Amino acid sequence: MQYFGCHLSASGGYRAMVKTAREIGADTFAFFTRNPRGSKAKQENPADAAEAMELLQQWQFGKLVAHGAYTMNLCTADPEARAFAASVLEDDLRRMAAIPGQYYNFHPGSHVGQGTETGIAQIADALKNALRHGYPVTVLLETMAGKGSEIGGNFRELQAIMDAVGRADVGVCLDTCHVYDGGYDIVNDLDGVLAEFDSVIGLDKLKALHVNDSKNPFSSHKDRHACLGDGSLGLETFRKIVQHPALQGRPLILETPNELPGYAKEIQLLRGFTNS
Numbered sequence: 001m002q003y004f005g006c007h008l009s010a011s012g013g014y015r016a017m018v019k020t021a022r023e024i025g026a027d028t029f030a031f032f033t034r035n036p037r038g039s040k041a042k043q044e045n046p047a048d049a050a051e052a053m054e055l056l057q058q059w060q061f062g063k064l065v066a067h068g069a070y071t072m073n074l075c076t077a078d079p080e081a082r083a084f085a086a087s088v089l090e091d092d093l094r095r096m097a098a099i100p101g102q103y104y105n106f107h108p109g110s111h112v113g114q115g116t117e118t119g120i121a122q123i124a125d126a127l128k129n130a131l132r133h134g135y136p137v138t139v140l141l142e143t144m145a146g147k148g149s150e151i152g153g154n155f156r157e158l159q160a161i162m163d164a165v166g167r168a169d170v171g172v173c174l175d176t177c178h179v180y181d182g183g184y185d186i187v188n189d190l191d192g193v194l195a196e197f198d199s200v201i202g203l204d205k206l207k208a209l210h211v212n213d214s215k216n217p218f219s220s221h222k223d224r225h226a227c228l229g230d231g232s233l234g235l236e237t238f239r240k241i242v243q244h245p246a247l248q249g250r251p252l253i254l255e256t257p258n259e260l261p262g263y264a265k266e267i268q269l270l271r272g273f274t275n276s
Contacts, residue, residue: 001248001249002062002242002247002248002249002250002251002252002274003027003028003061003062003063003250003251003252004025004026004027004028004251004252004254004267004270004271005021005026005027005028005029005030005062005251005252005253005254005267006021006024006026006029006030006253006254006255006256006258006263006266006267007029007030007031007032007067007253007254007255008020008021008029008030008031009031010031010032010033010042011042013042013045013048013052014045014048014049014051014052014053014098014099015048015051015052015055017029017031017052018052018055018056018059018061019055020260021061022055022059024260024263024264024267025264025267025268025271026263026267027059027060027061027062028061028062028063028064028065028251028252028253029064029065029253030064030065030066030067030105030253030255031064031066031067032066032067032068032069033066033067033068033069033092033095033096033104034069034088034092035069036067036069036070036071037069037070037071038069038071039069039071039072039084039088041091041092041095044095044098046098049098049099052099053099053100056099062250062251063101063102063103063207063208063251064099064102064103064251065102065103065105065140065173065208065251065253066092066096066102066103066104066105067104067105067106068088068089068092068104068105068106068107069088070107071085072085072088072089072106072107072109073085073109073110073112074086074089074108074109074122074123074126074127075108075109075110075111075112075114075118075119075120075122075123075151076109076110076112077111077112077113077114082122082126085109085126086126086129086130089106089126089127089130090129090130090133092104093130093131093133093135093137093139094133094135096135096136096137097135097136097137100136100137101136101137102137102138103137103138103139103140103171103173103207103208103251104137104138104139104140105139105140105141105142105173105208106139106140106141106142107142107144107150107152108123108141108142108144108150108151108152108157108158108161109122109123109150109151110148110149110150110151111149111151112149113149116151116157119149119151120151120157120160120161120164121164123151123161124161124164124165127139127161127165127170128164128165128166128167131165131167131169131170137169138169138170138171138207139169139170139171140170140171140172140173140207140208141158141161141162141170141171141172141173142172142173142175142178142210143155143158143172143173143174143175143178143179143182144175144178144182144223145177145178145181145182145220145221145222145223146181146182146183146221147181147221147222147223153182153183153221154182154183155196155197155200155201156200158172158201159200159201162201162205170205171205171206171207171208172197172201172205172206172207173207173208173209173210174197174206174208174209174210175209175210175212175255176209176210176211176212176213176214176233176237176238176241177210177212177213177214177223177224177225177226177231177233178210178223179193180214180218180219180232180233181214181216181218181219181220181221181222181223182219182221183218183219183221184196185218186233186237186241187218187232187233187234187237190237190240190241190244194244194246194247198246203246206247206250207250208250208251208252208253209241209247209250209251209252209253210253210254210255211228211238211241211252211253211254211255211256211270212225212226212228212254212255212256213225213226213227213228213229213230213231213232213233213234213238213256214226214231214232214233215231215232216231216232217232218232225255225256225257226256226257227256227257227258227262227266228254228256228266228269228270235269238269238270238273239273239276242270242273242274243273243274243276252270254266254267254270
């Protein structure tokens with residue numbers, strides 16, 4: 001079994017997101033823990049979170065995939081900005097304790113000239129510090145397209161972070177647009193890409209997928225999402241992903257350029273692949 005959902009607005013709170021997801025045929029969803037382009041977070045509402053957890057159980061949802069702010073760069077060259085990003089990460093994991101057992105996904109960061117090894121070490125240090133509290137959340141490193149000085153453009157960089165952290169509660173969210181733009185040919189060799197992931201990281205660490213087509217050609221090292229079938233990946237790639245035996249049981253999250261009606265259609269499309 002797989003779980004299908006999309007990115008939803010958190011403005012109305014947890015309960016509202018669960019109900020919206022249900023209305024569009026989703027049984028998982030993603031949301032930003034705070035302003036994705038800033039750092040401001042909503043005031044916490046324990047009652048809302050508790051009601052949402054009841055609905056998630058009642059409607060048999062899969063795990064949710066929260067998303068850290070884009071501005072949270074754990075390996076920036078600015079020490080003050082890096083320390084602030086680390087504090088945001090720590091606060092986000094604390095907030096996730098209100099809806100225990102979910103995933104928290106984030107972009108590893110950009111080393112902005114410091115070098116990959118330094119960036120990996122800084123990301124790992126921030127993660128180890130944030131995870132020391134033992135909050136009931138699994139952290140996911142997102143696969144990136146490898147543009148500029150991004151960390152996570154290849155599987156070995158993600159594994160290096162995980163090795164340095166040395167904890168079981170860290171996994172990976174594979175973004176289909178990012179990996180294709182990053183040079184992993186999931187269109188023509190999905191089996192080969194998954195075999196490489198397994199040999200480098202381990203498929204047991206692949207906890208969730210972002211399901212997005214790409215506006216760019218293979219190995220472009222860019223990051224522009226497209227609706228399913230409107231980009232260089234094509235619908236057949238997503239059918240293979242949905243049906244692949246190594247990818248069962250995971251939440252598949254749409255981050256395509258859509259509004260709710262478009263997401264509902266894409267969720268229906270993905271569900272249809274399970275029976276085709």
